[in-house]
Amino acid sequence: MSNDEVFAAAYRAHYWAVSRYVARRLDGRTDEVEEVVAEVFTVAWRRRADLPASPLPWLYGVARNCLANAVRGHGRRRRLVDRLGNDESAHGRQIVHSPDTEGPGAWVHDALARLSPADQEVLRLTVWEELGIDEVAVALGCGSRAAAMRLHRARRRLRAQIDTMRPTPPPASATPSKEHRHG
Template identity: 40%
Template structure:
């Protein structure tokens, strides 16, 4: 086996190690964002994409895999919403589904109502830090923004969460506009 063959084997071993070390965390990440029946397929898709892009990995694989999983989950949610709209039209009603975090557990805690008052963006920022255990730099990598921009988003999301917790019936304050570079304007 030549040098290229050895390098490919080394890369496969590194990928396999990342797969074994991160699979359960990626599944948990997806579980909070997708209906249970979609999680395994989405996890498989995450690791297929990861292998195809393995050469682009820099640093810790978990935040990088979360970034891939986030996009896979978003695509799955969009597909499910399209399917639900089509089914609703076929049945003559506007049936829609809302996938997301484990509804039974959060319902028992009353958290579904509070989280429902937050924007999807605020929920995502809070989940990356609190439920997925990422630090600001890793979470910023998942979202594809700078650490500073992520910290601004996290601050806003926490402020919105505080407002929703104070009075779940009140709408969350109007969102400040944010440019792609993370600068803020009103």
């Protein structure tokens, strides 16, 4: 197959997986998803001679870099809007979420959000993207042993966050003795 055919096959096979990967990380900013995904495949097109036999982990690595660029750009735009005084909150429009809108697994997302971006990414690659450790290593641009260690540490830190968020059970109350003294 030519490089063009390899790229076309990767695009057809992995477009939706890359789109879901990007959408989950942009957390509701759907207007930017298509832009970032287009950038991912633009990079893949330019580097189509470098596409590996299993391109999905490599595409996730490219997507990580494109997302980092998008987040930096979003931050720059946000700061500019703030400096210009056109912030939506300045006009009284704020979104307020009620406690009722929290889904049943929201506490897991809260615990995940408390982790470093690197810990979040390694966990998401293994759980959301269902990558094996060798594929995670490709996506992160590190060796398999380093990826395994990062995953182990991230899981340990997530467990610690969940433990701190879990409400402590009430102390066991002393139950009265069933023995009665008859006098």
